[in-house]
Amino acid sequence: MDVASLLQRPEEIDFGKLAQVIVMWMQRIPHSGARRDMLGKLTAALAVAAATPLMDVPGLDGRAEAASVPEVSRFDPATLAHCEAMMPHLRRQGDVLGAGSTLPTTLAYRRIAEQQARLAPPGIARDRAVAAYAELTQLAGWLCLNLGNHSAAQRLYDDARAAAHEAREVELVTYILCTMSHLATWQGKPRVGIDHAVAAASWAEQSGSSYARAYAADVAVRALTADGQAARSQEFLDREYAALQAATADQGPSQSWWYFYDESFFWSTSAQNALKFQKADQALVATGKALSLSDQGNLHERSFRLLFRAEAFARQQNIGRTYSA
Known part of the structure; x- marks a missing residue:
């Protein structure tokens, strides 16, 4: 089988064994600097490749993910609380260690949150579980974006937005729409990015969160900038700064996903x-x-x-x- 046919069927590749074979071959290279350079590139490439089979399946419910999370038959508040507590750590792990190392764990927690949402009794518990699922799905989309898989990121963002609406988490809806605006602008579709930013601004006003208003203005600035709209982008920069000052002055707790957003x-x-x-x-x-x-x-x-x-x-x-x- 040639390399081209392998690339067309990544689900048939055992990336662990492939890495072992390549590393054994690279150990024969006498120059240590060249080995280190190639190993660094190999690590990045295998992180993307190993995630590909998961990301190519709609909803990312592939066999690898399913096998990593056992099925449960009842709702467990402690399990849901653990999922909620892990989200800030997963976000920071992605910042420091990268998307490739963080995505598998995020997908596993997403699957657990999905089970808890399905099994939770109607009411507050179920809304919490659906909101946790929405946030973990958004995070998985962000990690896919950083791995260069825009189609998977888009599917995940769409799923996350629907779940956040179902849970009536207005501030989370705002944040997800902001990340959708960022994705569209990053893909060279700034006018679609503007659409998402306008929707985010509308929900931000309903949320009552200064952080939501400021970040909705921020993604609008980036979309308008990419679209070449100098005057309007400056207008939204001014809006962002005013909302950010209000958020900074508010000493109350903020949602964990705003951890990165500051002056x-x-x-x-x-x-x-x-x-x-x-x-x-x-x-x-x-x-x-x-x-x-x-x-x-x-x-x-x-x-x-x-x-x-x-x-x-x-x-x-x-x-x-x-x-x-």
């Missing part, structure tokens, strides 16, 4: 906007503020901000600073 995120979005409209000086100021306020442990966001700063230096033809950025 540094606003300045990062401002930098993207400035770069789009040829304002390198403003972009440098914005990236400087974003980096100074960043959570150093969030490698995902920090990497993007360093790239924005490097691009701003390049726009100024300051090549030396570009490489040192």
Whole structure:
């Protein structure tokens, strides 16, 4: 069987054994630096490849996922509470260790939450379980997006939005619509991104959450920026900053999914906007503020901000600073 036919049927590949064979072969390479470089690339490639059979099945209910979670016959409040408690940790794990290492665990917890939602008695318990399922489904979609599987991310986001509506979790609906806007803009469909951002803003007003209003404005800025709408994107930047100040002033608890969103995120979005409209000086100021306020442990966001700063230096033809950025 040739390589092309293998790639057409990834579900028939045992990626664990394949990795062992490749590693044994690579041990014959005498230069240790070359081995390390190839092993790093192999790790990233196998993470994506191993997830492919799961992501190619509608709803991600493939045999690998089903085998990892035993079926249960009754609702267990402690199990649901554990799923809820794990979500913030899974989000941060994705930021630090990457999507490939986080997706399998997220899918397993998603399956557990799905079982609990199916078995929960009607009322508050079932709404909680459905909301947990919705949030874990959104997180799985985000991880798929970072693995480059946009079609799987879209399916998961659609499923997550429907579940969040079913649970009547308005703030979660807002957040999911925001991530759908981000996905559309990332795919080069900014006007679809604007549609989702407008819907997110509408639900955000009903949620009463300043974080929801601010982030809905943020994704609108990114979509409008990508669509080349300078004046409207600036208008939404102003809206975002005002809502963010209100959120920061509120000392009450916020939903766990907003952990990443703070003033540094606003300045990062401002930098993207400035770069789009040829304002390198403003972009440098914005990236400087974003980096100074960043959570150093969030490698995902920090990497993007360093790239924005490097691009701003390049726009100024300051090549030396570009490489040192």
